[in-house]
Amino acid sequence: MSVVDDNPSNDVMTSTFTVASHYFNCDDLSLWTVGQEWGMNSESSLSQGSACHIGNGQSSTYSANLATNLITPVFDMSDAISNPTRTNGISFYYTGSLASGDFVRLYSMNPSNSWVELASITGTMSSDITTWQTWSVNNAGATSPLIPTPQSNFHANSQYRFGFTSDATNNDIGLWMDDIVIIYDQQLREEEYGIATSGVGVNGAVPNSWGKATIQLTNTGNVSETFTPSLSGIPNDWQYYFSQTSGVSITESNGVFLEKGESKIIELNFQPRDSENQGFYPITFTSTSKTHQSISSSIVIQLEVIPDRIPEFLPQLSIPRCVPGSSCVTSISITNSGGAPDVFMLSLDYDNLPIGWSVSFSWNQPTEILVQPGFSVPIMLTYTIGSDAVPDSIGEFDIIAVSENDSSRTDSISIEIVASMISDATITPNMQQVGNAKLIKPGDSDIVVFSVFNNASVQDIFETDVVFEGTTNWEISEITPATLYLNSGDTGTFSAKLTAPVTAQVGDDCPGYLASIISQRSGEIFASSIVDNFEISQVNNIGMELLESPGNLVPGSQNIISVELNNLGNGPVPVDLSIDGIPETWNTSFMIDNQIISGNIQLGEISELSSTKLIDIVINVPSGTDHSLIFEIDINAMPSMYGDDIDISDNSISLNLITVIVRDLFLSNDIQTISSGVGNSTTFYLDINNFGNIQESDLRIFANLYSD
Known part of the structure; x- marks a missing residue:
């Protein structure tokens, strides 16, 4: 005899169990509508000691020509699902006997408040009311005791009606019914659903690249459900999508299916827009039940835009030239257009250089350079032109930079080098401007002229320029022509306009000036002697x-x-x-x-x-x-x-x-003391002088006498 189970595969039994929505044992009809000769009867029952009965008991019969109803209470069955896979309806046990022509009919109420017949009973089941029977109906692919009810009749005011009719003859004991059940597929209540969301981690992204946030979803409800992911608060012009950890995309319409209690990790893939500022960007992630939109869970996720490290070569400003058989030095600048410092690794690709030409990093140029964001660093290069190179022949090589932190960030630039000719030129000022001093007023301009002679054996091309000696606020403009094309032995001239500052004063030191030319074919520079012959002339104001x-x-x-x-x-x-x-x-x-x-x-x-x-x-x-x-x-x-x-x-x-009026009268006399006796009359004379500029008339003279 074995002490262990030889067949453990059959140790667990799984089956289904149906729970009805409503049970009625016919022990209380207080909420029912009870018609004539309907009621409770205890002569026969299955449970609770009574049954629903139409008639007047086993010892009597129901009345003739009777039409009477037993109507259930109103039920709110609006939570029925619209497309059940099994039969939804009502069932009960019944016994007794109905005479021919007498019926108990079952009805249900439709949404228009009309009764719809579902089934009918007539004939004898058990005359002694000891044998009970129920229904057997094949519906929806299965046989069950349920009498099917149209799915539309499950609504907020659902009711069932048992209608009894009898004719005028052959009455019987009637019908007993018990254990009435109503069964339908109900929608689950909201509280049966639940979802929990938690953040697992975030991998930041540089602008215009993809980052990832991992999120765990857990079905905390009692049923399996599909949950829809969504985002809010994500910046404009960002791209994003959801995916399984396997990489399969999750659409917001299909969502994520979770069994009861199941947890699953999904990924939020996000791409910040180009040139987005680095830092954290809070967004809200929400997972929502597809059945009940009110069931959801949200978390705030900090999406990070991490600094980029982007090597970027600056354009080659000019094409360097070097005499055949010689070595020369040139440079190219690189900048970091990202947001964080980085070391860029440098390399050269010179497969396209002509035979006999070479290029390398200068002896003091490291091949790994630290570049700060927004700064440029020069890269020094040494190159050699083959001794047999033809003037103006071009060689090309590439310089490559790779980010040490992110090898996907690279940049390269093609650099041209040219074999130059051997230039020989002289440049002299016009003789008329070398001699006497040239007077110039403040703010005025004067034209200076220079001659260039090409002593080389071939044609040369010169860029012309005129500069002042030292720093000055004088101006040079209109250098014409900017380029001279001279065959061997030819002479050409060019001019420039020199302008004195408007604030120039007599006696100020005027700057000396000189002309220079650069050969475009060799890069060599030639300059004239310094001319110092300007003087500021006086301007009176x-x-x-x-x-x-x-x-x-x-x-x-x-x-x-x-x-x-x-x-x-x-x-x-x-x-x-x-x-x-x-x-x-x-x-x-x-x-x-x-x-x-x-x-x-x-x-x-x-x-x-x-x-x-x-x-x-x-x-x-x-x-x-x-x-x-x-x-x-x-x-x-x-x-x-x-x-x-x-x-x-x-x-x-x-x-x-x-001229204004001036009044100026002057009174004078020559006598200072006047002597006179008592009772005598004395006469004295005064001079009146008019020193003003207007004639005076009607003068009045007043005198006051005083005595010592």
Whole structure:
């Protein structure tokens, strides 16, 4: 005898168990609608000691010509699924006997509140009401005791009705029913569903590359379900999709299927847009039940944009040239257009160089270089041109850079090198500009000309240029032509415009200048001697401003007009100050700081305090000058040396002044003491003088006498 189970495969039995939605044992009909001769009867039952009965008991019969109903309460069956795979309906046990022509019919209520017949009973089941029977109906691919009910009749106001009808003859004991059950496939309640979401990890991504966040979904409900993943808050222009860990995509419409209690890891693949800023970007991940949208779980995931490391060569600014048989040095710059420092590994590919040509990194150039973001680093290269190379022949090689942290980040650039010719040229200034000094006004320009002679045995091409010696605020423009094409033994000329600064002053040091040319075929540079022959010429510009003037001219008084002289030119200058429009007999003088000066006034250059002078013009109008005379007075300031004034609009001041009335009476006598006796009359004489400029009449004289 074996002590172990020889066949463990049959140790577990799995089966199904159906639970009805409603059970009725006919022990309480208080909520039912009970018609005539319907009720509870205890003469026969299956459970709870009573059954539903139509009739008047086993010892009697039901009435003739009877139509009566037993109606269930209203049931809310709106949670029925729309397409069940098995029979949904009602069943019960029954016994008793119905005479021919008498029926118990079963109905259900449709959504339009109309009764739909489902089944009917007639005839004898058990006259002694001891034998019970039920239904056997083949429906939906299976045989069961259920009487099928149309699926549309499962709604919020569902009801069943047992309708009994009898004719006028042959009445019987009636029908007993018990253990009434209603069975239908119900939708699961929301509380039967559940989902839990947790983040597992995030792998960041550089801009325009793919990163990954792993998320675990767990079905915490009591049934299997499909859950739909979704995102919110992801930045615009980012790309993303969901996938299984195997790489198979998950669409938001199909979702993820989980058995009860099952956990599954899915992946959120995301691609930040190009040039996205590095950092963390919070987004919300939500998994939602496909059956009940209110069942969901959300977590916040920090998607990371990590700094990129991108090697990028800067364009080759010019094509280097080297004499055949010689070695030369050139450089190319590389920058890091990513967001983090990195070491770039350098290599050369020179398979396309002509035979006899070579290139290598310079002896002091490392092949691994650290480049900070936004900075450029020069790479020094040494190359050799074959001794038999034809002038202007071109060689090409590639330089490659690879990111040490991310080998997918690479860049390369093709560099051209050219075998140059042997140039020989001379450059000289035009003889007319070498001799005497050339005067130039501030802000003016002058043209300088240079000649170039090609001493080489073949044609050469020269780029022309003119530069100043040292730093200066002079300007060079309009170098014409920019390129000279000269055959062997030919001479060509080019010119440039030199402009003096508008602030130039007389006596300033003018810069020397020289011309240079660069051979485009050899890269050699030739320069002229330095020419230093410019001088700043004087420009006069006197400005005069009226500061103060009397409103009128007062005879017998000093009348002062105050003006300010300014030197707006580029050098010191003497100024002739004059006044016109007054009689020659009047006395006029010029004063500075209460000191009388001549009419010639020296103004210093604009940077000196003496470039501004305050002048008082004193006009002495003689006493007795008639009143109401109008004088048009002009004050002029003009340079007396170094040329004319370039702007005479501010060199003159014009005034219209009128002489005013002056009243000035003077009373005098020659007698100081008057003696007179008592009772005597004494006469004395006074002189009245009119020193004003208006006739006086109707004078009144008052006298006061005093005695010692």
